[in-house]
Amino acid sequence: MHKIFIDGEAGTTGLQIRERLSSRSDITLLTIDASERKNPAARARLLNEADVAILCLPDDAARESVSMIENPDTRVIDASTAHRVSDGWEYGFAEMAPGHGETIAASKRVANPGCWPQGLIACVRPLVEASLLPADFPLTYNGISGYSGGGRQMIEDYENASDQVPFIPYGLRLNHKHLPEMKAYAKLEHDPLFQPSVGNFAQGMLTFIPLQLWNLPGHVASTDVHAVLQDRYAGETFVSVGPLSTADKVAGLDPRSLNGTNSMQIHVFGNDMREQVLLAVLYDNLGKGASGAAVQNLNLMIGADPATGLIGHRQSAAA
């Protein structure tokens, strides 16, 4: 029986992790009294009692939790941004590279990825590793997320608003906090130009990576891009690649369509006359983007089947 403590279990990510773990017979959830949930001494006691502590907290509180752990056997999954590019921590995106799941399984400190970086890393890292994209490629990245991505405060703001604005671009200073992990784990030499948006729906996300292939040395066709991604994710439970598409419009690109699952779907759109490709990535910001990824990492760390308690993918609808 594995003892798990979710520090921040009353928040958006914590609640969803709890929901995914609550019926498991291989796990005992250590719970904190609601009146004590911000009491450092009470948190410290449970953090040190846990086999695995999952931190679903703002960055400063996550750093505080880590500093309070004295038990050398307590392992940590941190859902915050605090440790994603820190020494001594593994990045918790299991599909990021072949064999990375085993690295997570053996780790004591795992930083759960940010929701935005996962779509970019899933597409760009294999293309850089295959030398289709040079590491110094000037990438741009954009997309739309449901408002639960902003945690409790943004959920309250949207749900109490008299006028729910359908589409709000943000990150307009071009300095989003996810840039360091994007650059590091997509193996890029430069930060991408990243500009996110939030929509008036609670959950789900759709992100886009435009690629100007004509600017690359050698001739790279959309079929090459598609083949690298398809080969990379063949046989994966949670990441899938749809057929290469030349259609103007496809069904299924609703950002909410994978909600409740731990799936990520990559769609490849190509125009070879223009030598351009658009990659679109669909996933649940609270699933693969946060709580699902944390449970997947937990499964790896405790030696359970990685898919326990998670829903795998449905095949892509793009054609």
Ligand SMILES: NC(=O)C1=CN([C@@H]2O[C@H](COP(=O)(O)OP(=O)(O)OC[C@H]3O[C@@H](n4cnc5c(N)ncnc54)[C@H](OP(=O)(O)O)[C@@H]3O)[C@@H](O)[C@H]2O)C=CC1
């Ligand atoms: N929402 C998402 O899509 C994603 C979120 N994340 C990350 O996960 C972490 C949690 O985010 P999310 O669940 O959305 O945020 P929420 O704001 O919904 O939840 C955070 C929880 O932590 C509690 N909390 C705050 N300070 C303390 C403290 N000092 N001690 C104990 N508890 C504390 C909050 O309580 P109270 O509300 O009372 O202050 C709240 O219950 C963040 O670092 C976020 O960046 C990562 C990926 C995606």
Ligand SMILES: CC(=O)N[C@@H](CCC(=O)OP(=O)(O)O)C(=O)O
């Ligand atoms: C819509 C929205 O605001 N999304 C959040 C990202 C959510 C996420 O990935 O969480 P971390 O904060 O742990 O990185 C943002 O862009 O900051």
